[in-house]
Amino acid sequence: MKVFTEAEVKANYHMADAICDIEQLLKNMDDISQTTRTVIPTGDGAKSMLYMPCVHLGKQQGIIKITSITPDNPQHQRPTTQANIIITDLKTGEHIASLDGNYLTRLRTGALSGIATNYMSRTDSQILGMIGTGGMAYEQLLGNLEVRPIQKVLLFNRTIEKAKTFVAQVADKHPEIEFEIVSDVSDLVKCSDIINCQTQSTTPVFDAADVQNGTHINGIGSYRPEMKEMDNRLFPKASHIVFDDLEGVKEEAGEFIEADAKGLFSFANHHDDLKGCVVDGNTVREKDSITIFKCVGAAYFDLAVALGAWNKLNTH
Incomplete structure (x- = not known):
């Protein structure tokens, strides 16, 4: 071997x-x-x-x-x-x-966000907001940079020192990108064209009311039923919600499991997955649509x- x-x-x-x-x-x-x-x-x-x-x-x-x-x-x-x-x-x-x-693992998860961003976000998206600057964050950044002309990256982390460490590690590798650490996550959410969430939070890391029309969101952090990093009050407002693996999301994505139970979202009426985006070649969206991609991973x-x-x- x-x-x-x-x-x-x-x-x-x-x-x-x-x-x-x-x-x-x-x-x-x-x-x-x-x-x-x-x-x-x-x-x-x-x-x-x-x-x-x-x-x-x-x-x-x-x-x-x-x-x-x-x-x-x-x-x-x-x-x-x-x-x-x-x-x-x-x-x-x-x-x-x-x-x-x-x-x-980091690379394939970043690639999944990159693929989703490519098919689901506005082609002129230039501001990426990243919530969570831990071990998965850099490849999430790379996935989005691969498919969109990102010029500015807004960063939020509960521990600001970790966000500073992240910038110190990546800024020199991407001198063409402006990195800014924000202390209020609502500022990040209101200003971002694309929002990437990579946390293991058990409570939503943003307020649905702050999400602007035209925003695309990648949620890749929560992978157990008790984890709920996305505010599921946003789901009824989304024109497209796409999963990397529907069966996996049913078992593991806490925010969607809760939303299904509350009637904010229905697994029974949902069939959109990343495979469909890739095979069809595009996701139809209006400029002002809100789109969401949820990733839990699959073998x-x-x-x-x-x-x-x-x-x-x-x-x-």
């Missing part, structure tokens, strides 16, 4: 690759087979283990991603989320590679980027 570190994967596989590979997979899902991911709580709050298997019968390759979430880790200078992806040759049953999954997205990265690593 070949083993590839995060640095090796990062040097060979990038955001444009991930967006391309995920879109290609969404256009042909016939050979993809997966089971529901297993989430096992291992302590208080978000502390848990996640196991996500998926196979590509056409390519005769399969993966399982093993992820640990340990919220107290930053206090000990360790990452909150750690992951590895094992690739298996289905013809022989041999486990042929182990790829560090931390970067690939077939990990499959797309893991096999894509493996192919590039194998040619170097």
Whole structure:
């Protein structure tokens, strides 16, 4: 078995690759087979283990991603989320590679937001508002930069020092972008063309009343029923709500589970997913529409980027 570190994967596989590979997979899902991911709580709050298997019968390759979430880790200078992806040759049953999954998880999640932004936001969107500047934030930034002419990024984090650290880490890499930290999240929401939420909050991180017509929102942080980072009072106002994986959202997206129970939204009448956007080629929207993308993750997205990265690593 070949083993590839995060640095090796990062040097060979990038955001444009991930967006391309995920879109290609969404256009042909016939050979993809997966089971529901297993989430096992291992302590208080978000502390848990996640196991996500998926196979590509056409390519005769399969993966399982093993992820640990340990919220107290930053206090000990360790990452909150750690992951590895094992690739298996289905013809022989041999486990042929182990790829560090931390970067690939961040990259595929950023790519999903990028794809959603590409199909759902206004093409002239220039101001990106980011709520949450933790470990997933940079790839969320990259996903949006890949598809829209972003000129300014507004940042909000409950701990302002973390937002300052984020700017210090990314500003030099993107000198063409103006970064501004805001102390009031409502200012960010009112001014942004695109809003990206990447938190594990159990209460909404913005007020629905502050969202302006024409705004697109990506919600990628909440992945358990008790997590509710988006204000679901906004859902009835949205012209389009798109999910990365409908069945996953039904089980894991707290704000939508609550909205369905309250009658603000109906799973029974909802069928829009990212695959439909990619296959159809566009999402119809008015300039003043509010659009929402909700991502909880699915193993077939990990499959797309893991096999894509493996192919590039194998040619170097």
